[in-house]
Amino acid sequence: MENSTALTSDSGTLACMSELSGPLAAIAAEHRGLVTRQIARARHISPSVVAAALRTQALHRLRPGIFVDQRVWAATQAHDRFALLVRGVLLGHPHWLASHHAALALHGLPLFGVNTSLVDVAAAVTTSKRRAGLHVHVATPAQRALIKDPESMAVSVVDACLLTAADHGFVSGVVAMDAAVKRRETTVDALSTGLSSSAIRYGAEQARASIEAIDPKCESPGETRTRIILTAAGLDVRSQVSLSDAEGFIGRVDFLVADRVVVEFDGAIKYDGLDGKRALMEEKRREERLRDAGFRVVRVTWADLTRAEVLVARIRGYLAAA
Structure with missing residues (x-):
């Protein structure tokens, strides 16, 4: 028998889903959550059983004949699906x-x-x-x-x-x-x-x-995309540069453009909770030291990468004013 369970869907709303059980659950357990119609047929599982699991959302269809336990699907990050x-x-x-x-x-x-x-x-x-x-x-x-x-x-x-x-x-x-x-x-x-x-x-x-164009110093796809945009614009870019001031080491920045403009790519950074607030304070202090040392600081998000010409113009403006 399938057990009904409330799970939070990707959109954040509650959906009533059935827990996979019986022979289909056994197949999923053997194959990291995956079930195929071919394997089910080989184990003499009726197509109606598979259909029922789909109907009650115990299984999620990946493509015709290939399914995954809905719990596994819900727990898998988007980039791993x-x-x-x-x-x-x-x-x-x-x-x-x-x-x-x-x-x-x-x-x-x-x-x-x-x-x-x-x-x-x-x-x-x-x-x-x-x-x-x-x-x-x-x-x-x-x-x-x-x-x-x-x-x-x-x-x-x-x-x-x-x-x-x-x-x-x-x-x-x-x-x-x-x-x-x-x-x-x-x-x-x-x-x-x-x-x-x-x-x-x-x-x-x-x-x-x-x-x-390979630069293994880049630490994320966002940094790679940022570097590609900056170099394509003809800017003098160095990756992962360590900077210091009179107090000592400030930190390692993602990019230094023409030795004057610091460019940092911000991915999905979260500053929730006590640790997050502490990290935010440290980041603000780091940025203050960079500015006091004479650097202009540009923070880049994924949204900025969709407007490359605006990003490049902003950096060129800082270089012209320096």
């Missing part, structure tokens, strides 16, 4: 490897500017095939070797970064490559060598440009 979809696709096809940005998701690397309704996979096929929400690519010899390894679920980090850059563009590539190199999951040389030996035809120049 695509990885759930990818794992669900692979669950029904053990001889496929996640590729492109689907592989980035499984490697835990950041995604930016990609289509998360599309899952790319590599398989031992002779012709690439595409259907709704799925693109099956012809695996390279190296990828075919990985397919034979039951522990492998994705193409290499190098392949994932290069293919994402080639298919989704320069910015998507740099965001992934910055993170991969910073985490020491690959190197600039490995990416360059990988591109030289790859079969990438379309988008190779985008991938090459992404490699040339």
Whole structure:
């Protein structure tokens, strides 16, 4: 029997959902919350049981024939939900490897500017095939070797970064490559060598440009995006610069432009509670010291990155006035 439970949905409203139980719960427990129609059928679970779980919201549909325990879905952060979809696709096809940005998701690397309704996979096929929400690519010899390894679920980090850059563009590539190199999951040389030996035809120049723009000092996709905008505008930018004054070390700033303007990217910073208030006071004191030392300080949010020309004009204005 399914147990009815009140959960808070993404919108913050309460929704009455049923707790997954019985054979479907057993499947979900074995596969990190995932259930497929194929596995249910193999265990002689009636389609009506799956339909009932969907109707009562015990299961959440990821794509036709692939589902996830609603509790797992609700507890998964938005940026990790695509990885759930990818794992669900692979669950029904053990001889496929996640590729492109689907592989980035499984490697835990950041995604930016990609289509998360599309899952790319590599398989031992002779012709690439595409259907709704799925693109099956012809695996390279190296990828075919990985397919034979039951522990492998994705193409290499190098392949994932290069293919994402080639298919989704320069910015998507740099965001992934910055993170991969910073985490020491690959190197600039490995990416360059990988591109030289790859079969990438379309988008190779985008991938090459992404490699040339790598800066592993950037600590988040937001910082990478900020740096790309500033350098594209022709500004002299240095990342993660340590600054001091007469009192000593002030701190390490995200970017220093022309040695005069400090640019800090603010992501989802929260200053709630006692610790948050203390952090806010420390941040204000740090900024005061930077200004007293003669630096102008520009704080950048995700919203600012959608108005690049305004951001650049503001920084140029500070430089002109300095």
